[in-house]
Amino acid sequence: MNSIKDGWFAEICEMWPGRALNIKVTKELYNKRSKFQDIKLYETESCGKMLTLDGIIQFTESDEFAYQEMMTHPALFSHPNPRRVLVIGGGDGGILREIAKHDTVEEIDICEIDEDVINVCKEYVPSLACGFDDPRVSVHIADGGIFIKERRNYYDAIIVDSSDPIGPGEALFQQTFYEGMKSALAPEGIIAAQGESIFLHQDIVEKMMRITKSLFPVWGYACVFIPTYPGGNIGVCLGSMEHPLEKPLRVPNKAMQDKLKYYTPEIHSASMHLPAFAARLMDKVRNNR
Amino acid sequence: MNSIKDGWFAEICEMWPGRALNIKVTKELYNKRSKFQDIKLYETESCGKMLTLDGIIQFTESDEFAYQEMMTHPALFSHPNPRRVLVIGGGDGGILREIAKHDTVEEIDICEIDEDVINVCKEYVPSLACGFDDPRVSVHIADGGIFIKERRNYYDAIIVDSSDPIGPGEALFQQTFYEGMKSALAPEGIIAAQGESIFLHQDIVEKMMRITKSLFPVWGYACVFIPTYPGGNIGVCLGSMEHPLEKPLRVPNKAMQDKLKYYTPEIHSASMHLPAFAARLMDKVRNNR
Numbered sequence: 001m002n003s004i005k006d007g008w009f010a011e012i013c014e015m016w017p018g019r020a021l022n023i024k025v026t027k028e029l030y031n032k033r034s035k036f037q038d039i040k041l042y043e044t045e046s047c048g049k050m051l052t053l054d055g056i057i058q059f060t061e062s063d064e065f066a067y068q069e070m071m072t073h074p075a076l077f078s079h080p081n082p083r084r085v086l087v088i089g090g091g092d093g094g095i096l097r098e099i100a101k102h103d104t105v106e107e108i109d110i111c112e113i114d115e116d117v118i119n120v121c122k123e124y125v126p127s128l129a130c131g132f133d134d135p136r137v138s139v140h141i142a143d144g145g146i147f148i149k150e151r152r153n154y155y156d157a158i159i160v161d162s163s164d165p166i167g168p169g170e171a172l173f174q175q176t177f178y179e180g181m182k183s184a185l186a187p188e189g190i191i192a193a194q195g196e197s198i199f200l201h202q203d204i205v206e207k208m209m210r211i212t213k214s215l216f217p218v219w220g221y222a223c224v225f226i227p228t229y230p231g232g233n234i235g236v237c238l239g240s241m242e243h244p245l246e247k248p249l250r251v252p253n254k255a256m257q258d259k260l261k262y263y264t265p266e267i268h269s270a271s272m273h274l275p276a277f278a279a280r281l282m283d284k285v286r287n288n289r
Numbered sequence: 290m291n292s293i294k295d296g297w298f299a300e301i302c303e304m305w306p307g308r309a310l311n312i313k314v315t316k317e318l319y320n321k322r323s324k325f326q327d328i329k330l331y332e333t334e335s336c337g338k339m340l341t342l343d344g345i346i347q348f349t350e351s352d353e354f355a356y357q358e359m360m361t362h363p364a365l366f367s368h369p370n371p372r373r374v375l376v377i378g379g380g381d382g383g384i385l386r387e388i389a390k391h392d393t394v395e396e397i398d399i400c401e402i403d404e405d406v407i408n409v410c411k412e413y414v415p416s417l418a419c420g421f422d423d424p425r426v427s428v429h430i431a432d433g434g435i436f437i438k439e440r441r442n443y444y445d446a447i448i449v450d451s452s453d454p455i456g457p458g459e460a461l462f463q464q465t466f467y468e469g470m471k472s473a474l475a476p477e478g479i480i481a482a483q484g485e486s487i488f489l490h491q492d493i494v495e496k497m498m499r500i501t502k503s504l505f506p507v508w509g510y511a512c513v514f515i516p517t518y519p520g521g522n523i524g525v526c527l528g529s530m531e532h533p534l535e536k537p538l539r540v541p542n543k544a545m546q547d548k549l550k551y552y553t554p555e556i557h558s559a560s561m562h563l564p565a566f567a568a569r570l571m572d573k574v575r576n577n578r
Contacts, residue, residue, distance in 0.1 A: 024306070024308070197516075232518075233522075261565050275556055
């Protein structure tokens with residue numbers, strides 16, 4: 001378990017051996033073990049509040065916008081009329097906040113396994129947990145893998161805001177879970193799932209993309225800058241039953257665009273053009289090699 | 290000065306307060322103060338060899354390709370026929386290695402202020418220093434700001450591979466230096482300069498882009514993923530006397546493309562589409578606000 005030394009939190013993990021982002025913390029706001037994981041919340045010197053689960057950074061307020069926006073808007077703007085959206089994980093509320101910016105959306109379900117994450121963020125991090133305030137949001141405290149099986153042909157978009165595939169998030173990286181998501185989608189449905197780092201986890205990314213490709217006629221991978229995630233980047237794994245993903249079908253109106261800090265229709269497409277080594281990996285998946 | 294604790298190098302610097310990438314080192318290969326700076330070279334657990342100058346990471350072998358390729362190829366592929374290229378800084382040889390992949394190039398000058406950097410890399414890091422082996426390369430040990438004034442209308446491209454604007458690299462971020470580069474360029478010339486992180490150094494980026502815009506009819510900023518630089522990203526500041534920058538004029542042939550790990554014609558364009566907050570900063574510069 002990572003701990004604080006001389007005021008620095010060190011994100012040491014077997015998933016990125018030999019490298020560790022360190023963040024200077026000024027105050028511990030919360031520190032308890034839930035039924036599922038160690039939850040810690042810190043005030044930091046230069047990154048705002050920071051949540052860790054089992055010692056891994058889940059967000060810092062300084063750059064969470066990059067992740068939340070890119071997990072949400074490429075999926076929703078690739079759909080002609082997203083009305084029902086499901087978030088799996090995402091207990092901090094940040095993705096709910098982004099979904100709520102879409103006027104087409106009528107229902108937002110969130111299925112989070114760990115109620116304590118929601119409660120901590122509601123108490124200490126209103127900048128993200130404000131997502132829960134939208135009247136379209138319904139909260140389900142449940143296992144995403146079980147919840148997903150109870151819905152059929154229902155959601156226009158499903159967003160999987162999971163932690164890494166060690167700990168409670170592990171099941172969300174499996175074929176069975178992706179099959180469940182596909183069944184829960186309406187005919188034109190789209191999924192977006194946390195896709196790790198193409199620089200650090202090519203094996204995980206390759207596995208996710210092979211699963212996605214086996215189930216979705218249209219698929220893709222977006223690469224997002226985010227300084228406080230491992231390697232300074234995170235991927236979004238996208239799958240679509242019908243609509244193309246590389247260019248948005250619709251674009252934000254001016255009022256919405258003015259509120260966004262990362263997403264634009266241009267960055268939507270640009271983020272799906274990958275560095276040569278990553279493009280080659282996607283070609284390998286595309287050609288079943 | 291950063292030092293090693295329990296086998297971890299910590300990149301602590303006032304330029305990114307409160308955050309520090311830590312890298313596990315297994316061996317110190319070199320550690321001396323040159324006339325200009327502290328030079329240290331390490332073997333690391335998972336990032337290959339790593340060079341630091343005054344405690345700041347200059348490259349790790351694991352991801353240097355991202356930086357070297359994106360500092361070089363967008364500039365050279367935006368030029369119709371680059372024959373003479375100058376590198377300022379870049380004593381590790383990585384950018385020379387990339388320039389040498391271009392058949393059009395006849396002359397490669399490098400002006401590095403610190404001969405010791407070249408010698409250390411030649412002795413310990415052949416994967417980068419191989420750039421010096423090309424017969425088109427001439428090495429000049431000199432101050433870039435002075436060297437640049439001795440050339441007029443000469444280079445088709447100038448690449449500024451500087452360290453950060455604290456220490457010996459400081460002069461390379463000034464208006465006078467950019468004016469010198471412009472004078473040294475042939476009529477269709479293009480510059481590319483190390484452009485810091487748009488996430489961490491918006492003030493520096495804004496200043497560089499205002500200078501570039503004041504001197505070059507065409508200009509732009511590319512954002513590059515590179516896990517071991519601060520925030521996991523680095524910018525490239527581009528200026529062009531004539532040719533557009535957002536799309537390459539020419540593309541690598543298949544043999545060359547096969548050797549590249551980051552650059553593609555698609556990522557050339559994609560990297561110049563910036564996240565909304567950064568696009569707004571560029572709009573501000575564009576409109577002189």
